[in-house]
Amino acid sequence: MKDFNPLEKRVFKYKNPALEFFCPLCRTKRGFLYSPKMKLKNWMYVIYATIFLVMALYPFWELKSFFVFFVVWGVVEFSVRQLFKREIPCPHCGFDASWYRRDVTIARKKVEEFWKNKGLFPTKVK
Numbered sequence: 001m002k003d004f005n006p007l008e009k010r011v012f013k014y015k016n017p018a019l020e021f022f023c024p025l026c027r028t029k030r031g032f033l034y035s036p037k038m039k040l041k042n043w044m045y046v047i048y049a050t051i052f053l054v055m056a057l058y059p060f061w062e063l064k065s066f067f068v069f070f071v072v073w074g075v076v077e078f079s080v081r082q083l084f085k086r087e088i089p090c091p092h093c094g095f096d097a098s099w100y101r102r103d104v105t106i107a108r109k110k111v112e113e114f115w116k117n118k119g120l121f122p123t124k125v126k
């Protein structure tokens with residue numbers, strides 16, 4: 001197993017990845033496009049969307065329409081987290097670090113399922 005090379009060659013390189021690491025299961029280099037935290041770009045989006053919605057709602061709700069800021073913030077923060085979560089499972093081996101932290105047996109099943117779907121899981125891994 002010593003001369004097993006990382007599978008780096010087939011990896012798509014991301015421009016300015018938010019996070020770079022090696023998959024602990026298959027040793028492929030991974031890159032995340034999205035960060036789980038709100039960036040300046042996301043805050044600008046929240047502010048622009050709020051201004052637009054306040055302008056639209058002000059005739060009806062007046063000062064209460066500024067409450068829309070919290071709704072927009074919640075929606076943007078939620079979608080930023082969803083985009084990050086979608087990237088966690090390794091596309092090369094199916095290893096899901098978030099499941100590994102919560103429940104190792106489920107993480108193992110997910111890897112097994114991944115290889116079964118590829119038709120490449122001949123034996124049981126202990």
Ligand SMILES: [Zn+2]
Nearest residue numbers: 023026090093
């Ligand atoms: Zn992997």
